[in-house]
Amino acid sequence: xxxxxxxxxxxxxxxxxxxxxxxxxxxxxxxxxxxxxxxxxxxxxxxxxxxxxxxxxxxxxxxxxxxxxxxxxxxxxxxxxxxxxxxxxxxxxxxxxxxxxxxxxxxxxxxxxxxxxxxxxxxxxxxxxxxxxxxxxxxxxxxxxxxxxxxxxxxxxxxxxxxxxxxxxxxxxxxxxxxxxxxxxxxxxxxxxxxxxxxxxxxxxxxxxxxxxxxxxxxxxxxxxxxxxxxxxxxxxxxxxxxxxxxxxxxxxxxxxxxxxxxxxxxxxxxxxxxxxxxxxxxxxxxxxxxxxxxxxxxxxxxxxxxxxxxxxxxxxxxxxxxxxxxxxxxxxxxxxxxxxxxxxxxxxxxxxxxxxxxxxxxxxxxxxxxxxxxxxxxxxxxxxxxxxxxxxxxxxxxxxxxxxxxxxxxxxxxxxxxxxxxxxxxxxxxxxxxxxxxxxxxxxxxxxxxxxxxxxxxxxxxxxxxxxxxxxxxxxxxxxxxxxxxxxxxxxxxxxxxxxxxxxxxxxxxxxxxxxxxxxxxxxxxxxxxxxxxxxxxxxxxxxxxxxx
Numbered sequence: 001x002x003x004x005x006x007x008x009x010x011x012x013x014x015x016x017x018x019x020x021x022x023x024x025x026x027x028x029x030x031x032x033x034x035x036x037x038x039x040x041x042x043x044x045x046x047x048x049x050x051x052x053x054x055x056x057x058x059x060x061x062x063x064x065x066x067x068x069x070x071x072x073x074x075x076x077x078x079x080x081x082x083x084x085x086x087x088x089x090x091x092x093x094x095x096x097x098x099x100x101x102x103x104x105x106x107x108x109x110x111x112x113x114x115x116x117x118x119x120x121x122x123x124x125x126x127x128x129x130x131x132x133x134x135x136x137x138x139x140x141x142x143x144x145x146x147x148x149x150x151x152x153x154x155x156x157x158x159x160x161x162x163x164x165x166x167x168x169x170x171x172x173x174x175x176x177x178x179x180x181x182x183x184x185x186x187x188x189x190x191x192x193x194x195x196x197x198x199x200x201x202x203x204x205x206x207x208x209x210x211x212x213x214x215x216x217x218x219x220x221x222x223x224x225x226x227x228x229x230x231x232x233x234x235x236x237x238x239x240x241x242x243x244x245x246x247x248x249x250x251x252x253x254x255x256x257x258x259x260x261x262x263x264x265x266x267x268x269x270x271x272x273x274x275x276x277x278x279x280x281x282x283x284x285x286x287x288x289x290x291x292x293x294x295x296x297x298x299x300x301x302x303x304x305x306x307x308x309x310x311x312x313x314x315x316x317x318x319x320x321x322x323x324x325x326x327x328x329x330x331x332x333x334x335x336x337x338x339x340x341x342x343x344x345x346x347x348x349x350x351x352x353x354x355x356x357x358x359x360x361x362x363x364x365x366x367x368x369x370x371x372x373x374x375x376x377x378x379x380x381x382x383x384x385x386x387x388x389x390x391x392x393x394x395x396x397x398x399x400x401x402x403x404x405x406x407x408x409x410x411x412x413x414x415x416x417x418x419x420x421x422x423x424x425x426x427x428x429x430x431x432x433x434x435x436x437x438x439x440x441x442x443x444x445x446x447x448x449x450x451x452x453x454x455x456x457x458x459x460x461x462x463x464x465x466x467x468x469x470x471x472x473x474x475x476x477x478x479x480x481x482x483x484x485x486x487x488x489x490x491x492x493x494x495x496x497x498x499x500x501x502x503x504x505x506x507x508x509x510x511x512x513x514x515x516x517x518x519x520x521x522x523x524x525x526x527x528x529x530x531x532x533x534x535x536x537x538x539x540x541x542x543x544x545x546x547x548x549x550x
Contacts, residue, residue, distance in 0.1 A: 011042040012174055014064035016084040019044075021072045026104060026159055030068075033167045039174065054080065058087050065233070066098045066170060067091070069146055071111050076121035076143065086142040096233045098173065101151030102166070111147030114140060172267045178232070179225040179240060180477075184359040186383075187352040188219070188226050195227055195343050199321050201234060204292070207313030209322040211332035214345035216486045217384030220325040223345055224296050227323060231294065235320070237265035238294040241309070245301040246444070246485075254308040255280050261309060265293050277308045285315045292319035299485070300326045306335050347381030356383060360390025371401045378408050384484055391471050392423045417490050423471050424494065433457075434464040435473055438481050439491025440508045441532040447479050457530075504528065512539070519543045 013034055017027045027043070034041040042060045057080070061067060067088045075081050091097035101108075109115060114122050125136050154162050181188070198210050212220045221242070232238050239261045241247075248254050258280030259271045265288060266272075272287075274280040293316050297309055310322045326332060332342050348356060353376050358364045364372060375393070379385035393401055407422055424435060434454060442450045451461040465481075468474040475482045483491075492510075499505035503514035504523050509531045518528055522544045 009063055009065055010040070011060060011064040012039045012066060013041040013170060014061050014067045014088070015041060015043045015070070016067060016081065016088060017070040018072055018075045018078050018081055021074060022070060022104065026154075026163075027070055029159065030070075030163050030166065033163050034170070037167055037171055039167070039170060054083060057084060061087050061091055061097070062095065064097065065174065066100060068100045068102060068166070068170075070102045070104050071106055071147070072104045073106055073117045074121070075106075076111075076114075076118045076139075077124070079125070082125075082139040082142070085146055086138050089142045089145050096231070098233050099146065099149055100166070100169075101146055101149050102162075103151060103153045105155055108147050108151070108153070112144050113147075114143065118143065173233075178229045181225045181229065182222050182383075184356060184387075185222075185226070186356040186359070187346075187348045188223060191223055191343075191346065192226050192230055195223070195323075196231065198341055198343060199231070199323075201231060201321070204319035206318060207316050207320045207322065209310070209313060209324065209335070209337050209341060211329075211335075211337045211342040212323065212325040212345055213329050213332060213342055214327070215382075216327060217382045217484065218345050218347060219383045220345050221298050222383065224298055224323055224325050228294070228296055231321070235294040236292045236317075237267065237288070239264035240296045240298070242298045243444075244297050244305050244309075245299045248302070248305050248308075254305065257305075257309060258284065261295065262287060265291065265295070281308065281311065281315075284309075288316050288320075289314075290317045292317045294321050294323075296323045296325075298325045300324050300331065301328060303331060303334055306331070348383060348386070349381065350376070353379060353381050353386055356386045357390045360387050361393045361396075363395050364390075364393075367398055367401055371398060371405060374405045375401070378405070384486060388423050388471070388473070388487075392426060417486075417493065421490060421494070423473060424490070427467070427471070430460050431464050431467050434459055434461060435468055436491050436495060436508060437530065438468075438474060438483065439488045440495060440510050441530070442481055443483055443488055444480055447476055447481055450481055509533070516541055519548075522546050 015027060015031060017023070019027075022028075031041055031043050042064060044057055044060075061084065069085060069088060088097065088099055092099050101111075103111065106117070107115075110118050122136065122140060125139070126133065129136055152162055152166060195210060195212070199208055212223055214220050225240070228238070228240050241257055241260065244257065248257055254277050255274045258274045258277065262268065262272045262274075262280075262283060263270075272283060274283060295310060295316070297305070300306060306324065310316075310324075313320070313322070316322070324332065324335070324337065329342065347353075354372070357372070357375060357379070361367075375389055376386075379389055393404060396404075404422055404426075407425070424432065427435065437454060437459075438450065442453070447465065451465075454461050454464075465474070465476070469476060473483065473487055495506055495508050503509055504518050504521075505525065505527045506514075507527060507529045509515050509518060509528055510533060512533060512535065515531055515533050518526065518531075520542050
């Protein structure tokens with residue numbers, strides 16, 4: 001998302017209150033508790049008000065993630081407070097500001113409907129500014145909307161207990177770390193706007209499910225992450241489940257994903273243990289049935305996954321939104337997500353593709369326009385292809401561009417694999433071996449564990465990992481090695497392509513049938529260098545006594 005469109009967030013919390021009543025007691029204690037918990041909090045000072053710097057207060061509201069409004073008996077008597085609450089409610093609508101009201105010895109209906117002390121204060125303002133004053137009407141509307149929000153009442157209860165509850169809620173809310181979307185974002189913001197219109201975020205009357213559909217490499221996951229960051233603060237709980245296809249090979253894996261869903265949406269310190277998928281479904285229904293949640297299921301390829309994680313909208317509270325990314329449009333239809341709620345992720349147009357390529361291929365302005373156009377033609381607007389090709393050609397001479405594009409021209413241009421393989425072919429032997437091992441065996445493993453294994457095979461991983469990251473062939477996320485599905489398929493295809501029907505001549509094996517065939521005989525021309533096999537259950541295998549000698 002273009003950072004120029006959004007003000008920088010400086011404060012975690014903005015405190016709105018009437019100082020004369022609360023500065024030295026409730027608000028003072030709340031402020032200290034927030035600061036002690038490392039929560040950056042804006043609280044105005046008397047000096048600021050004497051300096052008549054209302055604009056600084058309004059800027060501070062824009063620069064905050066959360067606004068806490070402490071409605072007290074004489075809150076509405078202060079024009080400063082009324083300007084603050086009007087600005088806060090404006091930012092709630094326009095900038096996704098989270099608003100938390102505290103009703104300090106007043107009833108919410110007093111705030112909403114201008115009763116008792118609030119009515120007296122508003123009558124006084126009307127006499128000063130006029131019965132039909134737009135300013136007063138704006139204040140009344142803001143008070144009504146803020147007083148209608150769910151918050152904390154405090155009459156004669158334990159103030160310290162309420163302060164602790166508020167601080168814990170804010171700490172958990174701020175604990176929702178935004179997702180890293182991409183190094184360079186191009187063409188995403190307009191698509192985010194389109195999908196948000198499908199989500200109908202203004203309504204809390206129902207649960208809405210939306211599908212993001214498109215071919216591999218077109219940016220479905222990137223769009224889903226950008227959406228998550230844009231709307232997550234509007235929900236009581238949230239969960240982004242990446243790589244569902246890859247991480248749900250069997251029912252136990254689905255139960256583990258259910259545990260993650262529950263832990264993330266409920267902000268639990270420990271997982272709720274789910275022994276099987278059916279029990280997990282009932283727990284999700286019971287624990288999340290009244291909670292407004294945001295759930296994103298990334299890379300779904302099987303109806304079983306949807307049935308286990310988001311089988312029916314009524315599993316979740318009204319106002320919840322579920323987003324599913326997939327390459328299979330029929331899967332969305334089977335789930336009841338029909339055309340008006342399916343968004344086909346768009347390839348980049350010519351200008352966007354050129355911009356993304358230039359961001360990854362530094363110094364592109366020095367390259368002949370015909371070479372740049374050829375590169376764009378091969379990528380066909382696919383962000384993944386543009387990223388890989390741009391990273392490969394970054395800071396390279398025209399001669400390297402020409403040579404690389406000549407290699408691509410030897411194969412059909414419509415195949416994305418051709419673009420990806422060019423990046424692989426430019427690697428040294430050390431990096432090629434590391435890349436193939438990650439693609440075949442170690443995707444999702446920690447960097448250190450993988451490095452320890454590969455070092456024992458005399459591979460230099462420190463430089464190797466760095467080069468693969470630079471070429472956009474792998475990513476390191478939370479210290480784990482990751483790669484795009486298409487890049488992994490390309491790596492496995494490189495291993496399989498020479499001997500598609502003869503696994504004994506391949507360098508790496510990871511499928512049970514191939515491993516079984518190789519280990520059960522004693523052929524002399526075995527080329528296998530590595531086997532990594534994860535079986536879903538214990539299996540008998542007949543292994544030739546001399547199978548491992550080769």
